[in-house]
Amino acid sequence: MTIRDDHAVAADLANEAGERLLQVRRRMGFDDAAALKAEGDRSSHVFLMEALARLRPSDSVLSEEATREERLDPRRLSAERVWIVDPLDGTREFSEEGRADWAVHVALWERGRLAAGAVALPAQGRTLTTAEPPKLPSSAGGRFRIAVSRTRPPEFVQKLAYLVGADLVPIGSAGAKISAVLTGEVEAYVHAGGQYEWDSAAPVAVAQAAGAHASRVDGAALAYNQADPSLPDILVSLPELAASLLAGIRDLHA
Numbered sequence: 001m002t003i004r005d006d007h008a009v010a011a012d013l014a015n016e017a018g019e020r021l022l023q024v025r026r027r028m029g030f031d032d033a034a035a036l037k038a039e040g041d042r043s044s045h046v047f048l049m050e051a052l053a054r055l056r057p058s059d060s061v062l063s064e065e066a067t068r069e070e071r072l073d074p075r076r077l078s079a080e081r082v083w084i085v086d087p088l089d090g091t092r093e094f095s096e097e098g099r100a101d102w103a104v105h106v107a108l109w110e111r112g113r114l115a116a117g118a119v120a121l122p123a124q125g126r127t128l129t130t131a132e133p134p135k136l137p138s139s140a141g142g143r144f145r146i147a148v149s150r151t152r153p154p155e156f157v158q159k160l161a162y163l164v165g166a167d168l169v170p171i172g173s174a175g176a177k178i179s180a181v182l183t184g185e186v187e188a189y190v191h192a193g194g195q196y197e198w199d200s201a202a203p204v205a206v207a208q209a210a211g212a213h214a215s216r217v218d219g220a221a222l223a224y225n226q227a228d229p230s231l232p233d234i235l236v237s238l239p240e241l242a243a244s245l246l247a248g249i250r251d252l253h254a
């Protein structure tokens, strides 16, 4: 098994899960949002679990859609390789006709670090992957853009934008927001107040491979495959903006 294989597995599985989610949307339509969300989450999780069991039978898996018992299974804490997946990130946006800000996340954590990852954005027709990390745009200087949750933006983010000279861009899905940083639609993503490892592992794997900044909002490293998968806050940005964003957040919390 080569390292390259893991990058390809992540990308192939995210792509195929994404294709299947597009089919679920076509088949069910948008009249019953709750049913569409439930079927999207469930079917994508089942596909990824079966595919990983077949392709990587010795590895552990941590999935958003696993049962509580499965997530608390202590075996993954002593495993060397754990796939951290979010079968459908931005479930709310997936259920809204016309929205393209939802994603499939497939990451591989290996011995303390994110080793591979892919974020499929099926409705945008693209997949970001560590197999071929995106080339980061450079910030033009002057005002820049910070992506935030459409529905749960952190309280301090309005003040932060004012402090650092940025505009806020509401986008759904952590994967779609981090991808927007990597493709140049925005220059940063700030979140606080709650999130889990699966919401950020795959997009952070790609962001790190591309050379972007990714950390907790206090600058600490993001740690994955922890006993408690809660990872409530995150900052991803072009590297040249990280210092001023971290300083701004620190000032607002002082």
Ligand SMILES: Nc1ncnc2c1ncn2[C@@H]1O[C@H](COP(=O)(O)O)[C@@H](OP(=O)(O)O)[C@H]1O
Pocket (backbone or CB within 6 Å): 064, 086, 088, 089, 090, 091, 092, 148, 149, 150, 151, 152, 171, 172, 173, 174, 175, 192, 193, 194, 195, 196, 199
């Ligand atoms: N305060 C919070 N607590 C728990 N999860 C949160 C959260 N804010 C955002 N998230 C999760 O982070 C992902 C991106 O959220 P958002 O679109 O609001 O930025 C969503 O994942 P899912 O769609 O996989 O549930 C959402 O559930």
Ligand SMILES: [Mg+2]
Pocket (backbone or CB within 6 Å): 064, 086, 088, 089, 090, 198, 199
């Ligand atoms: Mg999610």
